[in-house]
Amino acid sequence: MILRFVSSALLLTSCVIQSERYPRPRDLDPSWLADRPRLLAIQVEPPDLLPGETAEVRALFVDPDDELGTVIWFGCSDEETTSFGCAPDPSVLGGDPTPEDLDAAGVIGIEPGLPPRVTAPEDYLDSLDERSALRGRPYTVTALALPREGLEDDESLDFNQLRVGFKRAMITTRETNQNPGIVRFLVDSHPIEAGQTVLVDPGEIYELDVELAEDAIETYDYLNADGEWEEREEQPFAEWYASGGQVRRATTIHPFLYSRWLAPAASDIEGRWWVVLKDRRGGISWVEVPWRTR
Amino acid sequence: MSLVLLLVWASLSLAAPSEPPEAIVVMPAVLEWVDADFPSAAADEDITSFKVTLRVSLDEQGRVTDAQPLEDDPYGFAWEAKDAVLRMRFSPAETREGPVPSTFDFGYSFELTEDPEQEIEVPITLEGRVRENGTRAPVGGAFLEIEPSDGREIERTELVTEGDGTFSVRGLPPGEYRIRVSGPGHRPATETLTIEPDEVTEIRLWVTEDNLSANEITVFGERPKTPEVTRRTLSNEEIRRIPGTFGDPVKVIQTLPGAARSPFGTGLLIIRGANPQDSGVYVDGIEVPLIYHLTGTTSVIQPEFVESVDYLPGGYSGKFGRKMAGVIDVTTKDRFDETIISGGADVLDAQVYAQTSIPVGGDEDRKIGVAAGFRRSYIDAFLPLFLDGSDFAIKPRYWDYQFKVVAPTPEHRTLSAFVYGFEDLLSISTPSDTAQGSDRDTQGDLLTRYLSHRAVIRWTEKLGDDLTLRVTPSFGVDRTIFGVGQALTFSGGTTNVHFRSELEYRPHPAITITPGFDFLGGAWSFDFVSPFRIADLDNPLSERDPVAFGGQGTAWYPDAWLRMDLSPLQDRDRLRLTPSVRVNSATITYGGSVAQGAAPYRRQAIDPRFSGWFELTDGFALKGSSGLYHQPPQPQQSIGLGVTPDLAFERAWNSSIGLEHTISPAVQWELDLFWRDMWNLIDTDPNFTGFGSSPFMNIGFGRAYGAELIVRHQPVGRFFGWLSYTLSRSERKANPDAEWVPFDFDQTHILSAQGGYDLPYHIGVSMQIQLVSGNPQSVLNAGVFDVDGGSYSGFRVGPRNDSRLPFFFQTSFRVDRRFTFRSWELSLYVDLLNTIRGVNPEFTVYNYDYSDFAYVRGLPFIPNIGFEAKVRR
Known part of the structure; x- marks a missing residue:
């Protein structure tokens, strides 16, 4: 009896002091949620470059409330690359730099106005032996998106106001790779035409998938560490994003590229899906699809 | 006139040892009893029983080094008891390190009997043994009180069990009796029995250990003479009852000074600000790679095998090495007498x-x-x-x-x-x-x-x-x-x-x-x-x-x-x-x-x-x-x-x-x-x-x-x-x-x-x-x-x-x-x-x-x- 009483009393006292004072991990925004300014992908076309060759660069930014302003692009060699991409010269952000200043700072583009382009230095592979040159040497492009407002007072600059991302372009002596082709977006196996808004039922779960182009998964020759050529096949993976609802699998790997998405419970909610496909060799493509709940 | 020993018990109250105490695992026991003379002044006053409590000190061999009555009396019982106890012989108290000096309170009872010679000639009518419930261990020094349960006017008999728990009583008239047994560290128990004419009645009596069990320290000895200046040891009973330690002796280390809290209670040993790998864990002096299972809840040695756990946060001698910080040494038991x-x-x-x-x-x-x-x-x-x-x-x-x-x-x-x-x-x-x-x-x-x-x-x-x-x-x-x-x-x-x-x-x-x-x-x-x-x-x-x-x-x-x-x-x-x-x-x-x-x-x-x-x-x-x-x-x-x-x-x-x-x-x-x-x-x-x-x-x-x-x-x-x-x-x-x-x-x-x-x-x-x-x-x-x-x-x-x-x-x-x-x-x-x-x-x-x-x-x-x-x- 006493034991029962004491146990019950203690069980009742189980509590956490100040339990709501700090957020829990489950309260943090998930990586698939793209409901504020974000950089989701950078594409270099073509993803492999020969020395001296020039490639176009573009980025997939999400900016639902038009908060992003200028995007400054930098290029740097792998030796100048840190864990955070190219290390830009902060002075570029202020004053009125000349084109020479920008070039010296590694600026390869400023948007809007100067679309980013990367040109592989002619001598970029000169220091490598033949085998290493065949494998390639990465060259980094970094995008720095400034907020449209809030940079007037340097003292109050919050780094989280900036959107920074980087990507490697592969400089090789034999250009082989292409960005993976996506034919169409699929919702519950139904193809979605470009620009079409998908009507979804609130609270329902949908299977999202992509149909790949026939040549999206490339086979290629690779000179392995033993000096032997071997044929390899790309192993692409997809990153899924949504501006609302709930993505059940944020990253999927071929051949299970499909993901699942739970629609918001409310009606007349508009949003977007994005899927970014990466071939793991530097090739990147993406599709953006709008949706609306009935 | 002579004396019959009626009561011997070691109390739970303790005298102050000179150094921090160590857990006693074996209590002192009387090996050789010495009868004290009944003071004539008390007999003249028609006093027939008396109890004296003495604070007794033993050395490592169990020899009585001191015995001080805690109270004086006008008849001289205290000094007679002291004289007798000083000539008695005890088994020493033992810690896990072995015999140690100890100090404890000891009760010595006097009772005056009219004619002891006649008593010896009376045949034994009741004999038996007192054991402890659960452990089945014999209980020596238990106090027995025997009195008729059917209202007959027979004087109550009191006696104390021998070291092996046995006892015998002479001359009990046939009839129904109630027998009450009590003793240090045990709850009193009462049984009834019948004494038949011309027969020796045998009885087994069981007593239940009180909460203050033998595993808990009832007597303190002196601190073992170890070279480590900071050495902390806990008794098994303390260890088993600390919530959150799952009854694990090694786990308790984390509640002692110098040991930092490990994340999720995983048992990482962070002693005096050192890396976990800077502290060593040993079982019987032999290094082991892990002392806790990966859940962090229990150690890799079952508690039943653990005799003691030494926690040395620093300052230990050259016996231990290859580590910059603390040492935990688990010593396993070497005695398995009981089944x-x-x-x-x-x-x-x-x-x-x-x-x-x-x-x-x-x-x-x-x-x-x-x-x-x-x-x-x-x-x-x-x-x-x-x-x-x-x-x-x-x-x-x-x-x-x-x-x-x-x-x-x-x-x-x-x-x-x-x-x-x-x-x-x-x-x-x-x-x-x-x-x-x-x-x-x-x-x-x-x-x-x-x-x-x-x-x-x-x-x-x-x-x-x-x-x-x-x-x-x-x-x-x-x-x-x-x-x-x-x-x-x-x-x-x-x-x-x-x-x-x-x-x-x-x-x-x-x-x-x-x-x-x-x-x-x-x-x-x-x-x-x-x-x-x-x-x-x-x-x-x-x-x-x-x-x-x-x-x-x-x-x-x-x-x-x-x-x-x-x-x-x-x-x-x-x-x-x-x-x-x-x-x-x-x-x-x-x-x-x-x-x-x-x-x-x-x-x-x-x-x-x-x-x-x-x-x-x-x-x-x-x-x-x-x-x-x-x-x-x-x-x-x-x-x-x-x-x-x-x-x-x-x-x-x-x-x-x-x-x-x-x-x-x-x-x-x-x-x-x-x-x-x-x-x-x-x-x-x-x-x-x-x-x-x-x-x-x-x-x-x-x-x-x-x-x-x-x-x-x-x-x-x-x-x-x-x-x-x-x-x-x-x-x-x-x-x-x-x-x-x-x-x-x-x-x-x-x-x-x-x-x-x-x-x-x-x-x-x-x-x-x-x-x-x-x-x-x-x-x-x-x-x-x-x-x-x-x-x-x-x-x-x-x-x-x-x-x-x-x-x-x-x-x-x-x-x-x-x-x-x-x-x-x-x-x-x-x-x-x-x-x-x-x-x-x-x-x-x-x-x-x-x-x-x-x-x-x-x-x-x-x-x-x-x-x-x-x-x-």
């Missing part, structure tokens, strides 16, 4: 244990002691119930076994063999079509496995009155496997021999010289298989080139040590000085693809150490220690890539000074101030260039300092408990010119209070409160997106560990109830872990781009319900 079968289970695991002693050739005086135990967890079966709906299945699993044989030996020798081992397995598995990330090469189950076996022989030979040899050879096998999916696997292991020996020589009562040899050696090997090169880890676009390499070799650590224990004052126990020296040596040979002919690694170092203990006044002592401690590189650090690593031993200079004070037999306090300087700390080489260089170098510095306080109430009466508080600071710096930064586990305040109280009906309640500073952390301020890898890299502005997690606070309760039957006991308990707690952040997690963070909180409320049944024969 015991026990089993228990709770929400974590179930265990069985058995012990017995077997006569050799039918000779009851020569017995082999045998004990065996096995434990298996089943938390892996329960966890999926709580993870329903998750794609991941977390399955921790462990088992351990122990087997010990104690050989029958003459008095001057002890010999035992102990074989034990354990396996820990932690797997995290996923369904085949669920990605854990973007990389197929790292898909699949995550697996961690530890496997360890040891065989240890302990041999002690007393070669003479002043010479004792102790030898402990052991053989062990350790294996570790870590894998991710099918592709990434590390497996390694050692086959090792650990040999300890020491020769204790006491040429003079004031001098003990002990040289010792501590040899650890064996073969090591490892294999590593990876789908990608380590150098490509930071480039997600790098092509996969599978890598496989391995290594093997030998490692030898033949260390020698010498210790002197000096007692230079006339009063030998007043001043103890212990200088010691240890010679450390390491030789590591390399083979395999990772070494490619690298020359052997060789290093030596000498550790001078000193400690002292001085009793300033009765019960008040000053102590201190200072010494050098060298630590060879960790196994993973001592393997260069194609080269011999140029690594010196890590070093620490440990010093401490402290006070200890015995306020009363039950209450003591201890205060230690410590300082640890560390240098030559090994860290990764920032200029590491790959194969042909060593990834590690001696570049780090450290320091830790603080104060430790423990106030302890021994389990005297119904209460036990202790309060420990550590105020400390532990810092590191990467090079001589760098700024000091807090160590990762630096905890400024560590307060731990725990206590238990015995309620009636064998119900015990206990409680634990912990309040600890949060660990330092380096806050990440923002993140940069690596598009190729699809993940952000967090970065921070500011020095390392520039902020701290919030305070940790938790309270746990335990209620246990013991049921005692004739030949077995049943204990039920409810451990309510983390009943009241704070948010208790263990570490910080960030959202995907490091713009927000949250805390991963400590363990939730866990009601752990369990039982233990114990049968004795």
Whole structure:
């Protein structure tokens, strides 16, 4: 009896002091949620470059409330690359730099106005032996998106106001790779035409998938560490994003590229899906699809 | 006229020993009784009975050194009793270290009988034995009162059982009787019996141990004369009842001063601001790779095998080495006289244990002691119930076994063999079509496995009155496997021999010289298989080139040590000085693809150490220690890539000074101030260039300092408990010119209070409160997106560990109830872990781009319900 009483009393006292004072991990925004300014992908076309060759660069930014302003692009060699991409010269952000200043700072583009382009230095592979040159040497492009407002007072600059991302372009002596082709977006196996808004039922779960182009998964020759050529096949993976609802699998790997998405419970909610496909060799493509709940 | 002894009992109240007390495991018992004369002045006053309580002191041989009546009387009973007790002989009190001096209160009763000669001629009418329920142990010194139950006017008979629990009564007239038995540490019991004419009635009486069991300390002896100035030992009963420790003796270490709180209670040993790998854990002096299972809840040795656990946070002599910080040494039992079968289970695991002693050739005086135990967890079966709906299945699993044989030996020798081992397995598995990330090469189950076996022989030979040899050879096998999916696997292991020996020589009562040899050696090997090169880890676009390499070799650590224990004052126990020296040596040979002919690694170092203990006044002592401690590189650090690593031993200079004070037999306090300087700390080489260089170098510095306080109430009466508080600071710096930064586990305040109280009906309640500073952390301020890898890299502005997690606070309760039957006991308990707690952040997690963070909180409320049944024969 006493034991029962004491146990019950203690069980009742189980509590956490100040339990709501700090957020829990489950309260943090998930990586698939793209409901504020974000950089989701950078594409270099073509993803492999020969020395001296020039490639176009573009980025997939999400900016639902038009908060992003200028995007400054930098290029740097792998030796100048840190864990955070190219290390830009902060002075570029202020004053009125000349084109020479920008070039010296590694600026390869400023948007809007100067679309980013990367040109592989002619001598970029000169220091490598033949085998290493065949494998390639990465060259980094970094995008720095400034907020449209809030940079007037340097003292109050919050780094989280900036959107920074980087990507490697592969400089090789034999250009082989292409960005993976996506034919169409699929919702519950139904193809979605470009620009079409998908009507979804609130609270329902949908299977999202992509149909790949026939040549999206490339086979290629690779000179392995033993000096032997071997044929390899790309192993692409997809990153899924949504501006609302709930993505059940944020990253999927071929051949299970499909993901699942739970629609918001409310009606007349508009949003977007994005899927970014990466071939793991530097090739990147993406599709953006709008949706609306009935 | 003569006397009949009526009552002998040793009370639970205690006299003050001169030094902090140590748990008594064997109580003093009367071996030779001496009758006292009944004072004639009392007889003249028609006084026929009287009781005197004396405070009796015994020496290590059980000889009475003093007996003081606690109260005087006008008839001279006190002085007659004193005279008799001074001529009596007792068996000495014993701690786990052996016989010790003791002081206790002793009752001596007088009764006047008219004609003792006539009494002897009366035939025996009743005889029997008193035993204890559950343990079946005979109860000597129990007090019996026999009186008619049918209202006849017969004088009540009172008597005391012999040491073996037997008793006999002469001349009881036939009829119905009520017999009441009581005794120290036992609840009174009453039985009825019938005395038949011309027959001897036999009866067995059973008494139940009171809550104040024999395992709880009822008599204190003196502190063992150890060379370690800071050595803390707890009794088994205290240990088993601390909530949150799962009844595990080793786990309790984490409630003592100097031991920092480990994340999630995982049992990482962070002692006096040192890294976990800087402290050593030993079983019978033999080093073991893990002392806790991976769940952190229990140690790898079943509590039934544990005789004692010594916790040495610092200042220990040269006997222990290869570690810069603390030492935990678990000593296993060497006596299995009783036959015991026990089993228990709770929400974590179930265990069985058995012990017995077997006569050799039918000779009851020569017995082999045998004990065996096995434990298996089943938390892996329960966890999926709580993870329903998750794609991941977390399955921790462990088992351990122990087997010990104690050989029958003459008095001057002890010999035992102990074989034990354990396996820990932690797997995290996923369904085949669920990605854990973007990389197929790292898909699949995550697996961690530890496997360890040891065989240890302990041999002690007393070669003479002043010479004792102790030898402990052991053989062990350790294996570790870590894998991710099918592709990434590390497996390694050692086959090792650990040999300890020491020769204790006491040429003079004031001098003990002990040289010792501590040899650890064996073969090591490892294999590593990876789908990608380590150098490509930071480039997600790098092509996969599978890598496989391995290594093997030998490692030898033949260390020698010498210790002197000096007692230079006339009063030998007043001043103890212990200088010691240890010679450390390491030789590591390399083979395999990772070494490619690298020359052997060789290093030596000498550790001078000193400690002292001085009793300033009765019960008040000053102590201190200072010494050098060298630590060879960790196994993973001592393997260069194609080269011999140029690594010196890590070093620490440990010093401490402290006070200890015995306020009363039950209450003591201890205060230690410590300082640890560390240098030559090994860290990764920032200029590491790959194969042909060593990834590690001696570049780090450290320091830790603080104060430790423990106030302890021994389990005297119904209460036990202790309060420990550590105020400390532990810092590191990467090079001589760098700024000091807090160590990762630096905890400024560590307060731990725990206590238990015995309620009636064998119900015990206990409680634990912990309040600890949060660990330092380096806050990440923002993140940069690596598009190729699809993940952000967090970065921070500011020095390392520039902020701290919030305070940790938790309270746990335990209620246990013991049921005692004739030949077995049943204990039920409810451990309510983390009943009241704070948010208790263990570490910080960030959202995907490091713009927000949250805390991963400590363990939730866990009601752990369990039982233990114990049968004795």
